[in-house]
Amino acid sequence: MPEPRTILNENGELLADSPLDLETIQNLYESMVIARTYDHKASAMQRQGRLATYAQFEGQEACQIGSVAPLEPRDWVAATYRDAAAMWAHGYPWVNLVLGRTGDERGGQAPEGVNVLPPSITVGGHMIHAVGLAWAEQLKGTGAVALTLFGDGATSEGDFHEAMNFAGVYTLPVVFFCQNNGWAISMPRDRQTAAETIASKGAGYGVPGVLVDGNDLLAVFAATAEAVDRARNGGGATLIEALTYRMGPHTTTDDPGRYGHTAAVGMWAERDPLERVRRYLERNGRWDADWEAGIEDHAHEIVEAAVAEAEALPPLSSDEIFEAMFAEPTTQLREQQRLARGERAHD
Amino acid sequence: MTERTVAQALNAALDEALEAPDVVLLGEDVGVTGGVFRVSDGLFKKYGPDRVIDTPVAESGIIGAAFGMAIAGLRPIAEIQFMGFSYPAVDQIINHVGRIRNRSRHRFTAPMVIRIPYGGGIGAAEHHSESAEAMFVHTPGVKVVVPSNPYDAKGLLLAAIDDPDPVVVLEPIRVYRSIKGDVPDGHYTVPIGLAAMEHEGRDVTIIAYGAMMKEARAAAVQLEDDGVSVELIDLRSLVPFDTEMMVDSVRKTGRAVVVQEAHRSAGMASEIVAVLQEHALYHLNAPIERITGWDVVIPLRRAEKHYLPTVDQIVAAARRTLEA
């Protein structure tokens, strides 16, 4: 197994030059704290029956915050059900993310100017959308790029092959970011593909593949920043495989005790992506308990405010479920809307 | 006899079927964890990884591979995790599974089963509440069954496995665990193509299938309490379907309410209404009523109730037929 690229080791020591200054790292650390606060809150809310199924991302914060950090607002993000942190980091409001998880279509209504697609709940379909987004930007000559996040399981879908192939053939400005978290529900990574690494799959499409330590914020940032630069400058796509671990169950309905997921959790806890950055900041005089308490308070405020706003919104009414199928509802939809009200379809 | 849920009855059928060495079960998470609904619980342990196969996340691959296995002499049972994830495999089902017997004039056949949990009502995530049975009904060359209770679940699944042709078995998620009933131990089949007469009556016929039988039964009870005599039919097999039982019933009652959870347009209910007017028009005392989901993407958890057909809607429809 080739060694993944690491910049910051588990003790918070630099193995190579940092691609970021300390202030930026502090900001990204704060983002990871906010993300984790949301993740814990959402899991708790699901247990209380306030959310539908929820897919935790604990352990994957460095992947999600680090990969989005090199993007500009005009760039695109197409991600999955497990990528709330990445979506938020690119401008998708927490209130939308909470709303989506309560089971409300308005969660998908990103504000104008936020170039983030609603999360892909089907595995794999969105990678080829990133290809289309990037292709359009290329044809328009804007210089914008697309980043798509997906799991190791998603690389087994035919859509992965088609997306990678298009990206290679048309030299498209797209970055494929695979969060290899070890599992696809109960399937371990080594049963998902016989390839030694997912990064190596890029070769088959003429797309460079890069293996990176997914719990290292700085390595994730550096690898993605290089891929984004290449894409923006006409160099085409990159496939990044970030090695990480899904610290929780697949979703709140899953029981990971049934399939040997739990044994490695302790080992991965030692590699916690937040803890690593915290140690680094502390070594450099940029972290103390007061500062941490301050950002945690701030994180709770942000998340609680989003939850309150989402839960205050009344659910869609019966009438409203008919209103977003087409630009104008069809005759049949109008008739069905009347039937749903208990009226007659025709006068 | 053992009292079982729908999920347990399906598990018993799979267990029974896997006794035969040519049967294999394959799909995402079906093995080690026993499937996301635990329908294959314990079978991996009992039959091993060559017979109960955890596959990569690749639906087209699962169905395409099962198809190849079937042609080569195995009897594969492929599980798709949720109906919304069957769509990547629809090309395989329409272009290959349903056509092979015809395009090879019986030389090659695909005696395979495609198990698909379907339907809403549990406030699930997007794509997890689909009722796309009409798409499979509209696909030549595949049979489609939809059990609504534990007895039929086991009997229809075993019939599907025994069948010489591909059968899609739709498993109603909402009643996987909520309906219990006595299920015979050992092998038995429920013939594919026959509906079940759940209750005889004179005034109005209610026809439903799958999870909607729950609402249909409750509506029938309510109507009977009010002195309306209801004939209740569980269609349970969509391809082929039991024209005779439905037509005989409606010729007798002169009124019908057809219920489906799926979107309204071009659904199974549309087909049933067409057949009833072909065979029973002159016996009708009222227009046939359809109670269905709407032609909208099935709403998420907070507004899902505005989509799903209700007992009240079925009762009101039956009353309209009586007042006509």
Ligand SMILES: Cc1ncc(C[n+]2csc(CCOP(=O)(O)OP(=O)(O)O)c2C)c(N)n1
């Ligand atoms: C097309 C499709 N098939 C199956 C599923 C059910 N499913 C949801 S997540 C998942 C595993 C995905 O694993 P991976 O891509 O590694 O991402 P992770 O969940 O680990 O983040 C499966 C099989 C789905 N959502 N979509």
